Amino acid sequence: MFLQYIVDVLSLGSLYALFALGLVLVYGILKLVNFAYGELVLVIGYSIFLLKGSPFPWFFMAGTAIVMSIVFSIFTDYVAFRPVREKSVTAVLITSFAFATLLQNAALLLISAKPKNVPMPSFLSDSVQFLGVITPVRNLISIFVTFLCLIIFYQFMKRSTLGLAMRAAATNFNMTRMLGIPANLVITSAFAMSGLLAGIAGTLWMSKIANVFPGVGLEPLLIAFIATVIGGMRSVHGAVLGGFILAFIDMSFNYLLPQDILKFRDVFTFSIVILILLIRPQGLVKGPATGIRT
Amino acid sequence: MLLKHTLEKDLKMRMLEINNLQVNYGPVIAVKKVDLFVNQGETVVLLGANGAGKSSTLLSIAGVANKLLGKVEFSGKDITKFSPEKILTLGIATVPENRDIFPDLSVKENLVLGGYINRKKNNILQDTIEEVYNLFPILSERNSQVAGTLSGGEQQMLAIGRALMSKPKILLLDEPSLGLAPTIVEKIYEHIEQLKKNTNLTILLVEQHAMKALSIADRVYFLRLGEIVSSGKASDLKEKTDFKKIYFGE
Amino acid sequence: MKIINNENTFSILFFLILFIIIYFVNFFVGSAIFERTVTNLFIYIILVVGLQVFMGNSGILSFAHIGFMSIGAYSSGLLSMPIKMKGFVLRDLYPIFENVAFDPILSILIGGIFTAIIAAILTLPLMRLNDAAAVISSFALLMVIHSIVVGWSAVTNGPRTFFGLPKATTLEIALIFSFLTVIFAFIYKNSKFGLLLRASRDNDIAAESIGANIVYLRWFAIIASAFLAGIAGGLWGHFITSFSPKSFYLKETFLVISMIIIGGSFTVTGAIAGALLVTIGYEFLRWTEKVIKFSDVITFEFIGLTEIVLSITIIIFLITKPKGLFPFKEIGDTINKIIKKE
Numbered sequence: 001m002f003l004q005y006i007v008d009v010l011s012l013g014s015l016y017a018l019f020a021l022g023l024v025l026v027y028g029i030l031k032l033v034n035f036a037y038g039e040l041v042l043v044i045g046y047s048i049f050l051l052k053g054s055p056f057p058w059f060f061m062a063g064t065a066i067v068m069s070i071v072f073s074i075f076t077d078y079v080a081f082r083p084v085r086e087k088s089v090t091a092v093l094i095t096s097f098a099f100a101t102l103l104q105n106a107a108l109l110l111i112s113a114k115p116k117n118v119p120m121p122s123f124l125s126d127s128v129q130f131l132g133v134i135t136p137v138r139n140l141i142s143i144f145v146t147f148l149c150l151i152i153f154y155q156f157m158k159r160s161t162l163g164l165a166m167r168a169a170a171t172n173f174n175m176t177r178m179l180g181i182p183a184n185l186v187i188t189s190a191f192a193m194s195g196l197l198a199g200i201a202g203t204l205w206m207s208k209i210a211n212v213f214p215g216v217g218l219e220p221l222l223i224a225f226i227a228t229v230i231g232g233m234r235s236v237h238g239a240v241l242g243g244f245i246l247a248f249i250d251m252s253f254n255y256l257l258p259q260d261i262l263k264f265r266d267v268f269t270f271s272i273v274i275l276i277l278l279i280r281p282q283g284l285v286k287g288p289a290t291g292i293r294t
Numbered sequence: 295m296l297l298k299h300t301l302e303k304d305l306k307m308r309m310l311e312i313n314n315l316q317v318n319y320g321p322v323i324a325v326k327k328v329d330l331f332v333n334q335g336e337t338v339v340l341l342g343a344n345g346a347g348k349s350s351t352l353l354s355i356a357g358v359a360n361k362l363l364g365k366v367e368f369s370g371k372d373i374t375k376f377s378p379e380k381i382l383t384l385g386i387a388t389v390p391e392n393r394d395i396f397p398d399l400s401v402k403e404n405l406v407l408g409g410y411i412n413r414k415k416n417n418i419l420q421d422t423i424e425e426v427y428n429l430f431p432i433l434s435e436r437n438s439q440v441a442g443t444l445s446g447g448e449q450q451m452l453a454i455g456r457a458l459m460s461k462p463k464i465l466l467l468d469e470p471s472l473g474l475a476p477t478i479v480e481k482i483y484e485h486i487e488q489l490k491k492n493t494n495l496t497i498l499l500v501e502q503h504a505m506k507a508l509s510i511a512d513r514v515y516f517l518r519l520g521e522i523v524s525s526g527k528a529s530d531l532k533e534k535t536d537f538k539k540i541y542f543g544e
Numbered sequence: 545m546k547i548i549n550n551e552n553t554f555s556i557l558f559f560l561i562l563f564i565i566i567y568f569v570n571f572f573v574g575s576a577i578f579e580r581t582v583t584n585l586f587i588y589i590i591l592v593v594g595l596q597v598f599m600g601n602s603g604i605l606s607f608a609h610i611g612f613m614s615i616g617a618y619s620s621g622l623l624s625m626p627i628k629m630k631g632f633v634l635r636d637l638y639p640i641f642e643n644v645a646f647d648p649i650l651s652i653l654i655g656g657i658f659t660a661i662i663a664a665i666l667t668l669p670l671m672r673l674n675d676a677a678a679v680i681s682s683f684a685l686l687m688v689i690h691s692i693v694v695g696w697s698a699v700t701n702g703p704r705t706f707f708g709l710p711k712a713t714t715l716e717i718a719l720i721f722s723f724l725t726v727i728f729a730f731i732y733k734n735s736k737f738g739l740l741l742r743a744s745r746d747n748d749i750a751a752e753s754i755g756a757n758i759v760y761l762r763w764f765a766i767i768a769s770a771f772l773a774g775i776a777g778g779l780w781g782h783f784i785t786s787f788s789p790k791s792f793y794l795k796e797t798f799l800v801i802s803m804i805i806i807g808g809s810f811t812v813t814g815a816i817a818g819a820l821l822v823t824i825g826y827e828f829l830r831w832t833e834k835v836i837k838f839s840d841v842i843t844f845e846f847i848g849l850t851e852i853v854l855s856i857t858i859i860i861f862l863i864t865k866p867k868g869l870f871p872f873k874e875i876g877d878t879i880n881k882i883i884k885k886e
Contacts, residue, residue, distance in 0.1 A: 083862075087862070087866050088866070089676055095859050095863075097801070102856065109847065109848035109849060164403050164406060167396070171398060172394050172396065177377070180383055180410050182377075182379045218794075229680065263695040270691065274688070277680065281673075
C-alpha cells in the first residue's frame with residue numbers, strides 16, 4: 001500500500017515537475033508569466049490526433065508533435081511577448097492570455113468542441129505488477145523519462161556555454177548582453193526548451209487522458225503555476241520540487257479525503273498559492289540573486 | 295581653467311569619440327551634454343561626484359542606456375544605435391559599476407561567458423583564461439569557487455578578467471574602487487597598471503576616487519551635473535594644487 | 545481638484561445623454577433581441593466601470609473581478625428565488641434560506657454588499673503585492689471562488705445550472721444602475737482617495753512620501769470595485785434567470801479585460817467605450833457566425849470566430865495602443881476644452 005502510494009506520487013509528480021520546469025524557464029530568465037503555456041499541450045494533442053490516419057509509426061507522430069510544441073512555444077514569443085516586452089508586466093500577461101484564447105478557439109473553429117481521441121500505443125496502458133504494486137506501464141515510463149530529462153537538462157545548464165548563458169541571463173540580462181551574448185539567442189532558446197519540456201510532458205499527459213479538446217491546456221497550466229509558486233518562481237530546482245510537492249498533496253487528498261470534500265481540493269491548493277505569495281513570495285527555493293525584468 | 299584644447303591637436307589615432315551625448319531616464323536627465331574622445335593606447339579618466347552622470351555615459355557607450363541623443367563613434371563608425379552584443383564584438387568591453395559578476399556561476403564559468411565571442415576557438419579561449427589567471431593569480435586559486443562567495447576585491451578582479459576574455463580593444467571601467475578597502479584599491483590599481491604595461495590596452499576609466507585614478511591616467515575629464523566642465527592632461531593636473539576646487543566646482 | 549468641476553459634470557452629462565439616446569433608439573427599434581443586447585450592455589458597463597475603479601486607479605490587473613460577479617449573482621439569486629423553486633433547484637439548501645424570498649432588487653443590493661464584505665475579508669493582505677505576484681494572486685483568487693461555487697452544491701447547485709430566478713432586471717433598471725455607477729466612478733476618481741491611488745500607480749514611493757497608505761487605498765478601491773461587480777452579477781442573474789459556474793470563468797474574464805484594454809483602463813470614458821465597442825463587435829460577430837451557420841455554404845458548426853477576432857484585436861491594441869482608445873483624457877475634458885475655445 002505504501003509502496004503503491006510512493007509510485008503514484010512519483011509518476012504524477014514527475015509529470016508536474018516537467019510542466020513546472022518548462023514554465024519557470026521563461027519566467028526565470030525573462031520575468032514573463034506565460035499564460036499560453038498550457039496550450040502547448042493542446043498543440044501536442046491535436047498534432048497526434050491529426051496524424052492519426054498517417055502510415056507513420058506512433059513514435060514518429062509523437063516526435064512530430066513535440067517539434068510542433070517547440071515551434072509554437074517560439075511562436076508565442078514572437079506573437080505575444082516580443083512586441084510588448086518593453087511595456088508593462090500587465091500588457092505581457094494579457095497578450096499571452098489573448099494568445100491562449102486564440103489557440104483554443106482556433107481548435108474549436110477548425111476541429112471541434114468535442115473531445116477527440118488521441119491514439120496511444122496499447123502497451124502504455126498494460127499493467128505491471130511488482131512488489132505488490134500494480135501500475136500501468138505509462139506511469140513507470142513517466143518516471144523514467146522525467147528523470148532522464150532532468151539529468152540531461154541539468155547537465156546542459158551546467159556544461160554547455162548556452163546553458164551557462166541562460167543561467168547568467170536569469171541573474172542579469174543586460175550584463176550577458178554586454179558580454180556579447182545575443183539577447184535573441186537566449187530568449188529563443190528559453191522558449192524552445194520550454195516547448196520541448198512541455199512537449200514531452202504533454203505527450204505523457206496525453207497517454208494518461210487519451211483525448212484532446214479545446215480546453216485541454218488549462219489543467220497543465222494550473223499545475224505548472226501552482227507548482228512554480230510553491231517551489232519558487234525563479235528557481236529550476238524549486239519548480240521541480242514544487243511539482244513533486246503538488247503531486248504529493250493531490251495524491252494524499254485522493255487517498256485520504258471522502259468524495260464530497262475532495263471537490264474542494266482546488267480551493268485548498270489555490271489558497272496555498274495565495275498564502276505563499278504573501279508569506280514567502282520567492283517560494284521554497286530561492287532563485288538566483290538578482291533579477292531585473294528585461 | 296585648464297589647458298582645454300592642447301591635446302586635441304595631437305594626431306594620434308582616434309578610437310572612441312562622443313559628441314553631444316544626452317541620456318534621459320524617464321523625466322530625469324542623467325547626462326546633459328558630454329563630448330569626449332579616447333585615442334588608441336590612452337588611459338582616459340572621467341572624474342566626477344556621485345550622480346554626475348559618469349556611469350550613464352559609460353553605459354551609453356556599451357549600448358545599454360535607454361534613451362540617448364547625440365553620437366557615439368568607435369574607430370570612425372557610428373555605434374550609437376548598436377545593440378550591446380554588437381558593441382562588444384567590435385572590441386568594447388565593459389566592467390560595470392557593482393561589477394555585476396554572475397554570483398551563482400563559478401569563477402571559471404564567469405570567465406567562459408566573458409569569452410563567449412571566442413567560444414568556438416577553443417585554444418584562444420584556453421590561452422586567454424591563462425592570461426587572465428597570470429594577471430590575477432588569486433582567480434586561478436578560486437577557479438571552481440562560486441563567484442558570489444568571493445571577496446569584493448576578488449569580484450572586481452573577476453569582473454575585469456571577464457571583460458578581458460573578449461580580447462577587447464578598449465576597456466570601459468566603472469569605479470573599480472567602489473566599496474573596497476584602501477589596500478585592496480591599491481592592489482586593483484597595481485593590476486590595472488600591469489595590464490596597461492603588458493598589453494597597451496586602451497582604457498576609459500570612471501572614478502570618484504580621483505587621486506588613485508590620476509596616477510594611471512594620461513588625460514582627464516571632469517563631469518559635473520551631467521556636463522563636461524573641464525579637461526586636460528593628467529600630468530598637468532597632478533602639479534596643480536587647486537584641483538580640488540575644480541573637482542568640487544567651487 | 546474639486547470633486548464637482550466642469551470636466552466631471554460634462555462627462556457625467558455626456559453619458560446621461562448617451563444612455564438616454566441608446567434608450568430611445570431601443571424604443572424605436574422595438575425588437576426584443578435588440579433590447580436584450582442593450583440591457584446586457586448596461587450591465588457590462590457596470591462590470592467594466594467597476595473594474596476600472598480598481599484597475600484604472602491602482603494600475604493592477606485583477607482577474608478576480610468575474611469571481612466577485614459570481615458571488616453577487618449567486619447570493620442575490622439565493623435570496624430572491626421563489627420558495628417553491630428552492631425546493632426544486634437546491635434540494636440540500638440550509639433551512640435558514642428555505643423560506644426566504646426577498647424582493648429581487650433588494651436581493652441584488654444585498655448581494656452587492658455581501659460581495660463587498662467578502663472582498664474586504666479576502667483581499668486586504670493581497671493589496672501589498674505588486675507586479676506578477678499581484679496578478680497571479682488575483683488569478684488564484686478567481687480559481688478559489690470558482691472552485692467554491694462549483695463545490696458548494698447546497699447553495700449553488702454545484703456545476704449544474706442554477707435556475708428559477710425571477711426575471712426582474714429590465715432595461716430601465718440596468719440603465720439606472722449603470723448611470724449611478726458612472727457617477728460614482730467619476731466622483732471616486734477625483735476624490736482624495738482616487739487621486740492618491742492614481743499617484744501611487746504612477747509613482748508609489750512619491751505617493752507614500754506624501755502620506756498615502758497604498759495598501760488601504762487599494763483595499764477601498766477593490767471593495768468598491770467588488771461591490772459593483774456584485775451588483776452587476778445580481779442584475780445579470782435576474783436578467784438571464786439561469787446560469788452555471790461556467791458563466792463566471794476565464795472566457796468572461798477575458799471578455800471584460802478586452803473591454804477595459806481596448807477602451808483604456810485609466811479613464812472611465814475608456815471603460816464605457818470598451819464595453820460599448822466590444823458589445824457591438826461581439827453581437828456583429830455572433831450574427832456573422834449564425835449567418836454562416838444557417839447558410840448552406842459551410843456545413844460544419846461555426847463557433848469560436850468571435851473570440852479569435854477579439855484576441856487578435858487585443859494583441860494589436862496592446863502593441864499599438866497599450867493604453868487604449870482613451871488613455872488619459874475623459875470625454876468631459878475634451879468637451880470642456882471645446883467650450884472654452886469658443
